[in-house]
Amino acid sequence: MDGAWTAAAVRRAEAQLMATLPPGTLMQRAAAGLAAECAALLKEQRSTRTERAGVYGATVTVLAGPGDNGGDALFAAARLARRGARVFAVPVMGGRVHPVAAAALTRAGGRLVAESPRRCDLLLDGVLGIGGRPGLPGRAIDQLARLDAGTVVAVDVPSGVDVDTGAVPASAVTADTTVAFGSRKPCHVLGRAALLTGRLVLVDIGLGPHLDPNPAVRVAGETDIAQWWHRPGPDDDKYTRGVVGVAAGSDRYPGAAVLATAGALAGPAGYVRYAGGASDAVRRSHPEVVCTPTVKEAGRVQAWLAGPGFGTDEAALGELRSVLVSPAPVVLDADALTLIGEYPSVLSRREAPVVLTPHDREYERLYGSPPSEDRGAAAAALAKRLNCTVLLKGHHTVVASSDGAVWANPTGRPQLATAGSGDVLAGFMASLLASGMDGVRAAVAAAFLHGRAGGAAAAGHRTVTASDVARALPGAVGEVLTAARS
Ligand SMILES: NC(=O)C1=CN([C@@H]2O[C@H](COP(=O)(O)OP(=O)(O)OC[C@H]3O[C@@H](n4cnc5c(N)ncnc54)[C@H](O)[C@@H]3O)[C@@H](O)[C@H]2O)[C@@H](O)CC1
Numbered sequence: 114m115d116g117a118w119t120a121a122a123v124r125r126a127e128a129q130l131m132a133t134l135p136p137g138t139l140m141q142r143a144a145a146g147l148a149a150e151c152a153a154l155l156k157e158q159r160s161t162r163t164e165r166a167g168v169y170g171a172t173v174t175v176l177a178g179p180g181d182n183g184g185d186a187l188f189a190a191a192r193l194a195r196r197g198a199r200v201f202a203v204p205v206m207g208g209r210v211h212p213v214a215a216a217a218l219t220r221a222g223g224r225l226v227a228e229s230p231r232r233c234d235l236l237l238d239g240v241l242g243i244g245g246r247p248g249l250p251g252r253a254i255d256q257l258a259r260l261d262a263g264t265v266v267a268v269d270v271p272s273g274v275d276v277d278t279g280a281v282p283a284s285a286v287t288a289d290t291t292v293a294f295g296s297r298k299p300c301h302v303l304g305r306a307a308l309l310t311g312r313l314v315l316v317d318i319g320l321g322p323h324l325d326p327n328p329a330v331r332v333a334g335e336t337d338i339a340q341w342w343h344r345p346g347p348d349d350d351k352y353t354r355g356v357v358g359v360a361a362g363s364d365r366y367p368g369a370a371v372l373a374t375a376g377a378l379a380g381p382a383g384y385v386r387y388a389g390g391a392s393d394a395v396r397r398s399h400p401e402v403v404c405t406p407t408v409k410e411a412g413r414v415q416a417w418l419a420g421p422g423f424g425t426d427e428a429a430l431g432e433l434r435s436v437l438v439s440p441a442p443v444v445l446d447a448d449a450l451t452l453i454g455e456y457p458s459v460l461s462r463r464e465a466p467v468v469l470t471p472h473d474r475e476y477e478r479l480y481g482s483p484p485s486e487d488r489g490a491a492a493a494a495l496a497k498r499l500n501c502t503v504l505l506k507g508h509h510t511v512v513a514s515s516d517g518a519v520w521a522n523p524t525g526r527p528q529l530a531t532a533g534s535g536d537v538l539a540g541f542m543a544s545l546l547a548s549g550m551d552g553v554r555a556a557v558a559a560a561f562l563h564g565r566a567g568g569a570a571a572a573g574h575r576t577v578t579a580s581d582v583a584r585a586l587p588g589a590v591g592e593v594l595t596a597a598r599s
């Protein structure tokens with residue numbers, strides 16, 4: 114399991130590591146990694162525009178703040194200047210810049226200037242790093258407004274964001290690429306800051322062994338998901354692989370039922386039961402699903418999904434109560450969340466795991482106020498209050514457990530914000546629960562694989578529908594299980 118560490122945790126690890134190394138070593142490691150990434154980007158970018166590709170002759174502008182983040186940027190720029198780049202460094206906090214790095218840049222032929230050419234091939238954002246408070250100094254805002262950059266590379270973090278939460282309460286840099294040193298920070302994977310991060314490149318500076326084994330935010334990878342996956346053995350049958358029940362849709366809204374069962378069928382459970390008023394549509398699309406009109410008639414299942422498209426009237430409330438009295442774990446989505454917001458008592462006395470999957474408006478109905486920009490804390494607060502696992506949807510989905518652990522999903526993409534895609538996610542997650550995965554892992558794994566499936570479905574900039582995502586899920590599962598084995 115990987116993760117993201119707060120500024121304070123990174124500083125503790127850095128202090129330990131620095132004590133074992135000659136002064137300046139870490140900054141040189143950071144600058145070398147940063148310069149290599151910049152060179153690769155310049156090569157890629159300029160080969161599409163000019164015959165002369167690469168660093169030589171490229172125009173590079175550095176926005177340099179007063180601290181070590183500016184130091185990293187200036188040392189990296191000095192390396193680019195030695196390879197023939199035209200480098201202009203603009204101090205953005207009065208004349209305060211890292212003196213040793215600024216001298217290295219000047220020696221390499223770069224220039225410290227009050228104003229750089231308007232157009233540059235690459236803009237290095239070395240304004241603020243993990244020592245930064247949210248917001249940008251005025252001079253940096255002015256420079257960003259006037260510069261026209263081929264590509265923007267943030268040094269360690271996009272300056273201006275709240276490093277520890279991913280909130281962006283004031284102005285901040287929008288990067289195409291962020292080159293981070295030693296570890297991810299929460300701003301790379303949470304909230305609006307994750308969007309401003311762009312593509313994330315991690316430079317190993319040797320910090321790993323010194324980082325606290327418990328990151329502030331956990332980030333699952335393929336190996337974790339493969340480890341959690343229940344692989345059917347020779348003695349398994351369709352029942353032992355798990356039976357998943359889907360209470361969704363209605364005769365008026367059959368689509369949610371069809372999509373949620375499609376998601377459930379893509380998961381590891383061996384058997385999918387449907388309970389609700391959209392049986393005809395479900396049977397037509399998925400003849401393998403066993404349909405009954407109500408939850409009570411559905412028989413035993415190992416996990417339920419309740420909510421997508423099943424309404425918020427008395428009958429729906431009755432169906433929700435029937436699901437919640439069962440001892441099986443449940444995923445509550447869409448209309449079920451609205452009902453929980455109105456009748457929170459239906460959750461009390463429940464002991465089996467519950468996963469809630471709100472988007473922001475549903476969160477507000479459940480919590481009483483919209484999620485704060487610190488989305489990890491927001492998800493954790495709701496999870497604690499309702500003693501559930503919470504999957505808070507967004508361009509970077511967050512999962513929180515009731516004991517306060519926060520997971521960020523690394524595979525999300527805006528294309529997934531398409532009608533019905535949440536129904537597929539919820540059905541798939543219920544299938545993971547039915548196969549025996551616990552609530553937090555099921556939520557984390559479902560978000561990860563759903564994001565991968567969305568990516569595969571969107572390949573070549575295709576428009577993606579929820580049905581496309583459901584169809585791509587088995588492929589995404591296969592890919593993750595195979596990659597983790599090799
Ligand atoms: N500590 C280390 O060992 C290493 C640090 N590295 C770099 O050092 C960075 C951290 O450097 P620093 O601790 O010097 O801090 P920063 O360079 O992030 O910030 C510098 C100073 O700017 C001021 N400031 C903060 N927020 C501001 C705001 N919103 N407006 C105006 N001024 C503001 C503060 O006085 C702060 O100390 C990392 O992000 C990374 O880039 C790397 O070189 C790797 C090694």
Ligand SMILES: [K+]
Nearest residue numbers: 238241268272
């Ligand atoms: K920065």
